[in-house]
Amino acid sequence: MKKKRDRVPLVQVQGLKTYFYKGRGILSKAFGKGLRIVHAVDDVSFTIEEGKNFSLVGETGCGKSTVGRNILRLVEPTDGKILFEGQSLLEFSKSEMQKFRRKAQIVMQDSLSSLNPRMTAGEIIAEPLRIHGMKKYEEEIQDEVARFLEKVRLSSEDADKYPHEFSGGQARRIGIARALVLRPQFIVADELTSGLDVSVAAAILDLMQDLQDEYKLTYFWISHDLHMVKYISDSIAIMYLGKIIEIGKAQVISEDPLHPYSQALFSAIPTVKPGRETKKIILVGEIPSPIHPPSGCRFNTRCPRKLGTICETDEPPRQDASDGHLISCHIPLEELRKV
Ligand SMILES: Nc1ncnc2c1ncn2[C@@H]1O[C@H](COP(=O)(O)OP(=O)(O)O)[C@@H](O)[C@H]1O
Numbered sequence: 001m002k003k004k005r006d007r008v009p010l011v012q013v014q015g016l017k018t019y020f021y022k023g024r025g026i027l028s029k030a031f032g033k034g035l036r037i038v039h040a041v042d043d044v045s046f047t048i049e050e051g052k053n054f055s056l057v058g059e060t061g062c063g064k065s066t067v068g069r070n071i072l073r074l075v076e077p078t079d080g081k082i083l084f085e086g087q088s089l090l091e092f093s094k095s096e097m098q099k100f101r102r103k104a105q106i107v108m109q110d111s112l113s114s115l116n117p118r119m120t121a122g123e124i125i126a127e128p129l130r131i132h133g134m135k136k137y138e139e140e141i142q143d144e145v146a147r148f149l150e151k152v153r154l155s156s157e158d159a160d161k162y163p164h165e166f167s168g169g170q171a172r173r174i175g176i177a178r179a180l181v182l183r184p185q186f187i188v189a190d191e192l193t194s195g196l197d198v199s200v201a202a203a204i205l206d207l208m209q210d211l212q213d214e215y216k217l218t219y220f221w222i223s224h225d226l227h228m229v230k231y232i233s234d235s236i237a238i239m240y241l242g243k244i245i246e247i248g249k250a251q252v253i254s255e256d257p258l259h260p261y262s263q264a265l266f267s268a269i270p271t272v273k274p275g276r277e278t279k280k281i282i283l284v285g286e287i288p289s290p291i292h293p294p295s296g297c298r299f300n301t302r303c304p305r306k307l308g309t310i311c312e313t314d315e316p317p318r319q320d321a322s323d324g325h326l327i328s329c330h331i332p333l334e335e336l337r338k339v
């Protein structure tokens, strides 16, 4: 067995950029006229250790899902590197990609709309097994379907039901079962519990945790719900307009966020840390468009602690607060720590 310190992280993302090119027809394609570039992901780097919970948080539209889809190669990045088990994912051959497709799965919020309404739950769960030729005999496939329905705490009799017959929480369980049948190592959970009642969401998180223990899964959580993220994560990265502005261990980030944006986000949720008064920081203005992101620090147009023109002109330096806790900000660490 490999020693712990020799172990490569399961996922390494380095300098990832994903731009979407939006144009108006042929002119923009041929001459770049009217072409607009959406800077969805703009130089993002992080590492996910095997068996851990890594969370990417931020407001809607900041690029979280794009990063998740990049790691699964559902969307090709414009630039940067993604290593899976130390291997360069973007250079995988066809057969390596086929293997990777089994190892990495996604489960999503809009499970009901992503489940084919004309297929039964059983057919939906069996489909990946058939596509990947994982089981030879029909009987084996049906056994797997029944087994995974039970794993996600539904009943094997649910196999004959159609998606519309399930509640939102149950539909998400079917999505989870479908992802699990391929025995993946890595799961991207994109807003998995969004829109669910608190108790239903808690049951899904509980299920995900049990499955993680049983199958040694690594989770990449994408969420705008800091309250949830605080409890399930080992590491948290906070994203704003295509960039990670703060990253570190979950406890450090949630109890002592240093970036003004993170402080504003966390000030909006209740804290349990005794003696720490949280004053609610209200951010003014709307999140700017990723088509014309602000120059310098992207947060400068809304930052309550803006220093001056440097924030508008220069890219903020990445400051190391301790043990992998990184903050991208012009304000010196000593000053950031004072609040
Ligand atoms: N396929 C696409 N084509 C063009 N723009 C896209 C595409 N996917 C996402 N975007 C844009 O990229 C930005 C980031 O989107 P997304 O990654 O979905 O953010 P989040 O998941 O944080 O809400 C948004 O402005 C979104 O409109």
Ligand SMILES: [Mg+2]
Binding pocket: 061, 064, 065, 066, 190
């Ligand atoms: Mg999203």
